[in-house]
Amino acid sequence: MNRAPHHGEPATRSAAGAGPVAGARPVVGARLVDGLPSSPPPPHWRAGEQTLRLLTVAVAAAVAALLTGHAWLLALAAGPAVLLALAAPGRTRPTELSADSTAEPRRCFEGEPVTVHVTVRHDGRTGRLDPTLALGPGITLDALSVTATGVDLVVHADSWGRWQLGVIDVDVHDAGGLTRRTVRTDLGTVDVFPVPSAARLAPIPVRLPERIGEHTTAHEGTGTEVIGVRPHVPGERQRRIHWPSTTRRDAVQINQFTAERAADAVVLLDTLADFRDATTGLRSLDETLRAATGLTRSYLRRHDRIGLVAVGGTLRWLSAGSGDRQFYRMVESVLEVRQDRPRRGAAVPRIPLPVLPGHALVYAFTPLADQRILDVLGQVRERGNPLVVVEVPAGEPAARPDDETDALALRLWHAEREAMRSTLRGRGIPVARHTPGEPLDLALAPLLRRTITGATR
């Protein structure tokens, strides 16, 4: 599954107004500007480049003729003046101009193309359209084409999040190309879902809730995996008789099966900071959620319940649930964590009680870059929940090769992270190191060889 469900018809936004935006970076047929415009475009018709050129030449020639007394210079003014007069739109210039945009899809995965159609509505006759595009942060323009009735764009977002697509100003020229007016329309927002890391493993804690599921436990139950034989007790089903043992022991032996239980898991996202790796350019927040969604899918495939809590900025949490929709609910609940940067204070939030079901296995995805995450993990440990820390290393500073100060700083940086790892391991918390780009299973596989227990309350 690689596409988010699309709900309903494509959203439509419209606006009317106008004006070119400062800081233009020109492309063929369109301009790209950095940053969204802060001031509205001028609402009236303005002279175009051709008009200014013809007017300048005509006025210069007429003034020169009057100043110098050379009547022949009026011939130089006559040509541009006639061109101006004949290109005048007169009665065909539009009086009503507006633009609206539709984007499809509004929900997609990282890197998927989003097609935006901008339609210019008007009365009267118009000439060419000259778009100026201010893309939102995180949005990349793939293609742009100008048609007779509007502008078609193809954009994509490289990272997950709720992104503003941007704003487009379309300069609408009159039929003669002499004057232009700008209409502006907001392209709206798009929800970009992370592409989950590849993960198939779903480690389970020692204690599981009494719900039938797909995880084989060490206890006897009514599952499908045989764990031994025992003497027959009157009343048991004959089809469970283990005949080889019965023949050897000369007494009826019954197969013993394991119990199969569902697991509860909670993903704890460390959004206290967002570091950008100097060498790879990857951001810790991006990789954290990609890894977390990979694990979420792995559990949901086994019909387990999984919840989410994100610490850093606003505390966001979602109680444990199962089913495919839970994946999208979880991702949507954290799509706006990037906008929390101004609200990231020094205090560590208290995790509400309903967030962590009893004995739920908590996976903490963290770059181990902020000491406050230790306090959060301490809260989880106090509740007695089994805890696994998945370290997503990112943000390692780049050190110049021959700089001793840089080398020392890098050593300190490594030592600080190693100290945090040692602290966690000292508390009995396993730390799995997930390298971005590799399957999450490589990090989780060692957990299958050990028991994951919670702390005593």
Place this chain on the structure above:
Amino acid sequence: MTSTTPAPPVDATEATPPPGAVRWSPRLERAVLRGTGAALALAAVGLPGSGGATDRFGPAAAVVATGLALWAAPPPDDPPSRTATWPARLAASRTTLLGAGSVVLAALCEPRVWQALAVTVLLTAYLLLLDAFGPWRRTVRPAAARAAVAASLLVLPVAFAPTGAGEWSRPIALLGVAAAAWGVGLGLRPSASGAAASGAAEDGNPEAAARG
């Protein structure tokens, strides 16, 4: 981990060119513009003895003017931005400066008829070629081009006609120029009712168009 391929360059050239737009190779278009611009500058500087820039500043004026014209004649690929500095804005408007500069240089001359004719034709041709070969390839209507050339050529014989100029000539010329400017301005003035009528006609509502 997402695998994102680098975004291809923006392709906005899919804009439908206006019907009738001239489509030559970009190199040829720029060469034509450079040639016309250089010829215009040379003609505006004037021959020795015409009292133009060549006589006043020496032959170097012709060389400098031609060099500047070769640079300024093709329109810039980048449209001017509002944050650009004044030199950058002037560079972006260099085609306008070339046209106006040629007029100023030509005003220094006392040209013969054929010289004035050359400057007039070259200036009109340069302005028309700019529209045809500019970044937006605006359609140049043959009728408009013919009318512009005809208007220029009509003024020339009158300007060189042997009439006695008196003190009243300049005020009358000023009145004539003002009348022409008023006429052009009247043509450029928008008409709201006309636009509504045109829009109604385009929407396929002839009754509304007739009412407008």
